[in-house]
Amino acid sequence: MAEATMRDGQVRLTSLAHGGGCGCKIAPSVLSRILSNARNFPAPPALLVGIETSDDAAVYRLNDTQALVATTDFFMPVVDDPFDFGRIAATNAISDVYAMGGTPILALALVGMPVDKLAPEVIGKILEGGEAVCAQAGIAIGGGHTIDSVEPIYGLVVMGLVHPDRIKRNKDARAGDVLILGKPLGVGVYSAAIKQDMLGEPGYREMIANTTRLNTPGKRLGDMAEVHAMTDVTGFGLLGHLLELCRGSQLGATIDMASVPLLPDVAALAGRGAVTGASRRNWASYGHEVALSPSISEVQQSLLTDPQTSGGLLVSCAPGAVNEVLALFRREGFAHAAVIGQMEAGEVRVSVV
Secondary structure, three states: OOOOEOOOOOEOHHHHOOOOHHHHOOOHHHHHHHOOOHHHOOOOOOEEEOOOOOOOOEEEEOOOOOEEEEEEEEEOOOOOOHHHHHHHHHHHHHHHHHHOOOEEEEEEEEEEEOOOOOOHHHHHHHHHHHHHHHHHHOOEEEEEEEEEOOOOEEEEEEEEEEOHHHOOOHHHOOOOOEEEEOOOEOHHHHHHHHHOOOOOHHHHHHHHHHHOOOOOHHHHHOOOOOEEEEEEOOOOHHHHHHHHHHHHHOOEEEEOHHHOOEOOOHHHHHHOOOOOHHHHHHHHHHHHHEEEOOOOOHHHHHHHOOOOOOOOEEEEEOHHHHHHHHHHHHHOOOOOOEEEEEEEOOOOOEEEO
């Protein structure tokens, strides 16, 4: 287990949190029970997307050509470097706007810090990391809110704009659509490996590159009519977020495990025990809706449920659009983007072969 302090005498950020990144999410089954009554709350006609289909953000119509995309995301540290933590948290929060096909326009910071344990300079570095990513996305942080909390928490409220006719909802996937994943899986495994001192410097660099890459293709994917649905893969793992597409669209899906992109050495690390508790909670929540081929190993199952912090876009598109979608990902630096399966008519269920 990693020591509570680093070489420079600073407290390890990860030692102050019971969980990290999107692995902090409440388990899907528990969240469903919590929100069961809220889904019956009456919504105004202008609210185009609410919580009913577990989409990534709320969308509110402003006029015939503009709708406001509103989302928030925050979590506890997934790494010890404060600047990197801020960058990862901001990238993750902004991703929800891209996942709806929108363009981010403004952010607000959410900051909860144990001020008796962290120096103001360390907290400042976290905020600087978030500001750096927002500058990269072309948006300002216009304010926010801070509290003194037991565990360090950082994230953003993010607002964006999208044309009302170009929103990419979970419910709009179609039978026969091809599934494309924009980033490799394994961030949860890497974060567990950090806590167990199992992740070397090359792995850490790979993790930071992956989690701080903005999902900018979402803006252009929103303009493509043959892209029918889109989400980003975060705390519920690939299976959990694909199931949200299936439930919203009332379809099934099949994943080809051999085609799913993975971060380097992630299977070996998982095999050595670098698996998060969130991965197990995820499987306990929705495993009954998944059919695994006998060839799928326990390690592969854990990768499919691995909580992704600032994970990739999951795109459901017509077969004829596959080359265009992959080319877009490649142009914007997503070298691991790959076709991983398809949507199918039938029972709401994910099959993995």
